[in-house]
Amino acid sequence: MNFNSPNRGANADQPSYPTSKTSSTETNNSKMRAVVLSVASMTVGVGTLIVMLTLIAVIPLSQLIVGGYHKNQCPMNPMIDKYLIVAGAAGITTMVLGILAKTTGNAGVYYVSVLLLLGLFNFAWFIAGNVWVFKAKSKVQFDHPEDPSTYCFHAVFNCAYGNIIVTYCIVGFRCCFSCFRATARAFNI
Template sequence: MNTSTIFPSSDYNDVIVDTPTIPSKREQRLDKAINYFSSVMFAIQVILAAVFSGIELHYGIDYLNQCPIQPWINIFLIVHGSTKLAWVLLGIVSFFNGRVIYNMMNKKTLARSIIILILPLQLLFALWFLAWFIVGNVWVFSCKSRVQYTDPTNTSTYCQQTLYSAAYGLIISTYIVVGIVAILTVKRRVIGKTIRQRISS
């Protein structure tokens, strides 16, 4: 009686098992950044920044040299508007990276490489915005009690009313928008955390 011994196939090592890879902590942080930059909230921020940028450039350029009490108000609006416009372009790239390259094309490694380049630029923009915005506040608010709009010959106190009102209003509007965005961001995170806790429990 013939008996045959069954041995495992010698080429069992050639079988490739497709096991899901778990992202590292660094990749997880990059993924979170990508998700933020591709969110609706970020898209709204980009749109608002584009609107504010256009307004700042309009008033800063159209009313150039019409505020002798504080000539730096024009410079503040032009530089702030130009920098914000550059940030808008960077924001569009960030949004495209998250929505198209990361999600639609599923090229996660490429998207993470792009976000590594974008994040330092975003940080630099944030620091520059903060510093320049504070300086602009000083220029605008320091002459509020002395400014007048009726006598252009008195250069020590005159500023074109539309220009000054625009600069003043843009600063106040920026505070309001930043406050609303901060509240919505915190609220979204708290709600998201609550939902995740309820799902896990």
């Protein structure tokens, strides 16, 4: 037995542990913080998924319905209603093929190739729609159909404009959410 040790007595051979509760409290706080952030991340993930799927389904359906029902009612630029019809049909096709590839577990070369081509087409068509809609925005009017150089039926133009803005919002939200998830993964949260 070492009598010069500060741990004299019966427990001299046993290791000493810190008596301070700060280290265990800090560990518990760290664990609690990690649990709270994990739950928040999962909740945001599930909530975001539901909102995103709803919006993603509503956008092409509204484009297809409004564009098809009000076909040829935008004489100032007839491509706006065509933009709605094609964007809606391509969006629904992309969604259906994506769901089929996921549910059947068959994400082979065929599905991936078709989805890639559809994605590229959707992107190019979206850019074209932006050009047609934003070019017409400054001179469009909804009250005088007898002036075809500036008239567009309000539902057609507003649907195209609104869907473009919502699409930009969704893309921005997804970028922010992806950054949040990447940060959470980087810190093992």
